[in-house]
Each structure stands twice: as C-alpha cells, then as structure tokens.
Amino acid sequence: MDKTGSAHINGGRLWDSIQELGRIGTDPNGGVTRLSLSNEELIARQFIIRLMEDAGLAVRQDEAGNLIGRLEGERQGEGAIATGSHIDTVIHAGLFDGALGVLGGIEALRTIKEQGIKHDSPLEVICFTDEEGVRFGAGYLGSRAMAGAWKRNWLELADSAGTTLREAMKYADLNPHQAARARRSRDAVKAYVELHIEQGRVLEELGEAVGIASAIYGHCWLEVSIRGRADHAGTTPMKLRQDPLAAAAAALLAIEQIAIQQGGVATIGTLNLAPGAINVIPGEVVFTIDMRHEASEPLRQMELAITAALERSAEARGLTTSIRAIDGAQPVQASKRIVEAIASSCASVGLTDTYMVCGAGHDAVAMNELTDIGLILIRSRDGISHHPLEWSSPDDCEAGANVLLNTLIRLANDRSN
Numbered sequence: 549m550d551k552t553g554s555a556h557i558n559g560g561r562l563w564d565s566i567q568e569l570g571r572i573g574t575d576p577n578g579g580v581t582r583l584s585l586s587n588e589e590l591i592a593r594q595f596i597i598r599l600m601e602d603a604g605l606a607v608r609q610d611e612a613g614n615l616i617g618r619l620e621g622e623r624q625g626e627g628a629i630a631t632g633s634h635i636d637t638v639i640h641a642g643l644f645d646g647a648l649g650v651l652g653g654i655e656a657l658r659t660i661k662e663q664g665i666k667h668d669s670p671l672e673v674i675c676f677t678d679e680e681g682v683r684f685g686a687g688y689l690g691s692r693a694m695a696g697a698w699k700r701n702w703l704e705l706a707d708s709a710g711t712t713l714r715e716a717m718k719y720a721d722l723n724p725h726q727a728a729r730a731r732r733s734r735d736a737v738k739a740y741v742e743l744h745i746e747q748g749r750v751l752e753e754l755g756e757a758v759g760i761a762s763a764i765y766g767h768c769w770l771e772v773s774i775r776g777r778a779d780h781a782g783t784t785p786m787k788l789r790q791d792p793l794a795a796a797a798a799a800l801l802a803i804e805q806i807a808i809q810q811g812g813v814a815t816i817g818t819l820n821l822a823p824g825a826i827n828v829i830p831g832e833v834v835f836t837i838d839m840r841h842e843a844s845e846p847l848r849q850m851e852l853a854i855t856a857a858l859e860r861s862a863e864a865r866g867l868t869t870s871i872r873a874i875d876g877a878q879p880v881q882a883s884k885r886i887v888e889a890i891a892s893s894c895a896s897v898g899l900t901d902t903y904m905v906c907g908a909g910h911d912a913v914a915m916n917e918l919t920d921i922g923l924i925l926i927r928s929r930d931g932i933s934h935h936p937l938e939w940s941s942p943d944d945c946e947a948g949a950n951v952l953l954n955t956l957i958r959l960a961n962d963r964s965n
C-alpha cells in the first residue's frame with residue numbers, strides 16, 4: 549500500500565504472464581488458437597494452476613472444469629469476492645481477451661498475499677471453462693454451470709471434427725454427468741468483478757485507459773425473409789416488379805433511425821438474395837438483424853418498431869414478410885455497490901471514473917444469475933479483438949489490474965452487506 553492507501557500490482561510480472569500464456573497455442577496461421585478443452589487449452593490450464601499455486605492460492609477444479617484459486621479471509625464463513633475470466637479463445641485470437649481477467653486476477657491475489665493486505669472476506673480468482681462457445685456452439689459453459697444454469701443436452705453438442713462435449717470433458721478427466729454440481733449458492737459468492745479488454749473503440753476515443761461498465765447490452769436477434777417475385781431483369785418494367793430487396797432497403801434505413809432514436813445499436817450482418825444472379829430480380833431476401841440495448845424496455849421498443857417498419861415496407865409493395873426470433877438475452881445491470889467500489893478504486897490510483905455500456909458478452913453475464921457483478925474494461929488499440937492484432941498496452945493492463953486489486957480489497961472489507 550502507498551501513502552494514499554492504494555495497493556499496486558507488479559505490472560512487469562503481469563505482462564510477462566500474458567506473454568507466456570500467449571505462447572501456448574500459437575497458431576501457424578497467425579495469433580493464438582486455444583479452443584476450449586483442446587490439447588492447447590489443457591496445457592494452458594496447467595500453466596494457470598502453476599501460477600495460482602505460485603501466488604500462494606489454494607487451487608481446486610470444480611465439476612465443470614472451472615479452476616478456482618482461493619485466498620482465505622480473516623472472517624470465517626463469509627461468501628467469497630470473486631474475479632476471473634477465461635483462457636479459451638476463438639480461432640486466430642489475440643493475447644488479451646479473457647487472459648487479462650484470469651492473469652490480472654491471479655496477480656491481484658498474489659499482491660494481496662505478498663503484501664499481507666488485510667481482507668475480511670475470502671478472495672477467489674476463477675478461470676472459467678469455455679466462454680467463447682466457438683468449439684461446441686454454446687458459450688459461458690463454466691460460468692453458467694456455476695450459476696446453476698448447466699444444461700444436460702450441451703453434452704451432445706459436437707465440434708467440427710464430430711467430438712462431443714461429453715467426449716471432450718472425459719478427455720480432460722472431467723465427469724460430464726457431474727458438471728451441474730459446479731453450482732454454487734449466493735451465500736458462497738458475494739460478488740463477481742471481471743477485468744476485460746473493451747474490444748471496442750470507446751475508451752480509445754475518450755483517451756482513457758480504464759472504463760467502468762454500468763451495464764452490459766442485452767440483445768435480440770431476428771431472421772427476416774421478404775418474398776416477392778423473381779423476374780427477368782430486362783423484360784420486367786419497373787412498375788410491374790415485386791422486388792423484395794427494394795422493400796428491404798427501405799426497411800434497413802428505417803432500422804438505422806430506430807436504433808439511433810432508442811439509443812441502442814442495430815446491425816444487419818447477413819443478407820442473402822435468391823436466386824442471386826446479375827440479371828434476375830430477386831424473389832426472396834433473407835437477412836438477420838442484431839439489435840442491442842442496455843435496458844430491457846427500450847430493447848423491446850426497438851424490436852416492436854423494427855418489426856413494424858419491416859411489415860410496413862413489405863406491405864407497401866404487396867410483399868410478404870416472415871420474422872423469426874433466433875436468440876435473445878436481457879441486459880445486465882452492474883451492481884451499484886460494485887460500481888462505486890470500482891469508481892473509488894479508479895480515484896485511488898489516479899484514474900478518472902469513466903462509465904460506459906459494455907457491448908460484448910462476458911462470463912459476468914452468466915455470473916449475474918448467481919451474484920452481484922461488476923466489470924472493469926481497459927482500452928483496446930483500434931478496437932480490434934478476436935484477431936492476432938488485438939492489443940492493450942502494458943500500462944493499460946497494469947492500470948486495469950490495479951483498479952481490480954483495489955476493488956477486490958474494498959469489497960472484501962465492506963461490512964455493509
């Protein structure tokens with residue numbers, strides 16, 4: 549602790565651990581590929597276990613394969629203040645997504661142990677199983693298991709080589725039928741704070757190293773089909789056409805305005821025309837809409853307004869529309885007391901408190917079902933993520949880990965709950 553009462557991690561040691569973990573699963577085609585429960589990720593887990601042990605933590609693996617490093621507090625029987633993230637990656641990933649949260653958490657707990665910093669509640673750093681969902685098509689497996697939302701039918705999900713999650717868990721010496729036992733109670737985990745790279749450009753634009761998430765976007769995914777009539781591009785006069793792409797184009801511009809008005813975001817990420825030839829008027833347009841908002845009611849209003857705009861636009865041209873919901877999740881609000889603890893910690897290490905909405909999903913979303921959550925974000929260069937060029941500077945990683953460290957200490961000594 550320094551004169552101001554704030555604690556500091558060892559930035560060089562954190563940076564070295566990020567580099568060392570990044571050498572496990574180096575992909576010959578660029579970046580790092582450590583798919584969940586792959587050989588590479590299993591080697592990385594051994595590295596994490598070693599690091600946790602070196603930090604003086606009691607290490608255990610739960611039934612869902614989550615690695616938990618724990619430092620007991622001064623008061624017996626208290627729920628833990630937990631931090632963590634994941635070390636599985638997408639294909640051709642960078643060094644920071646997930647890794648920063650796990651390694652920053654270990655570094656924070658190591659600092660507390662080394663410096664003998666007093667804390668009432670026990671502290672935990674958790675390395676969750678399969679956050680990315682790339683290998684088996686379902687993500688947050690470990691954090692959802694811990695929050696009591698494990699689904700048995702996930703075991704039948706298979707990767708591109710046909711290996712099921714059941715087989716992959718057995719390969720990793722886990723009993724697939726016991727995964728649901730990873731569930732913990734609210735009394736056992738009093739708070740969860742995650743440190744993560746932003747994966748966007750907001751902090752870089754603001755010139756800030758660290759941001760505090762006030763909420764995490766909820767989302768609504770739709771698949772839309774507008775059907776018209778495929779005709780010859782030369783012989784069909786404009787007034788005789790039933791062109792679904794023209795209807796879609798009008799709707800897409802309306803969708804942009806609706807997102808702006810509601811203060812959310814909406815994206816048309818895929819669009820397919822059938823039959824799809826240069827000299828044929830399309831007979832059908834199929835596209836997806838990804839809409840996100842930090843609050844439930846505006847998210848619902850966005851969905852209603854967008855659905856109405858699509859139907860209006862198609863009807864005006866005598867076309868038929870079908871809209872199918874593909875996926876959705878409610879927004880997550882960060883806990884007020886954790887946001888306050890993060891803000892005080894920012895101040896104590898000389899950073900401004902910059903509030904933002906987190907646009908990407910994290911283990912914190914799943915942990916919100918179990919306990920109060922908070923999220924500390926750090927600046928990503930050029931907003932690049934899920935790519936070998938993903939980058940956060942050593943100074944920013946250190947700043948984020950310092951905020952995490954002081955937040956954990958604050959929460960672990962908070963008697964008000």
Ligand SMILES: [Zn+2]
Nearest residue numbers: 645646679910
């Ligand atoms: Zn991540």
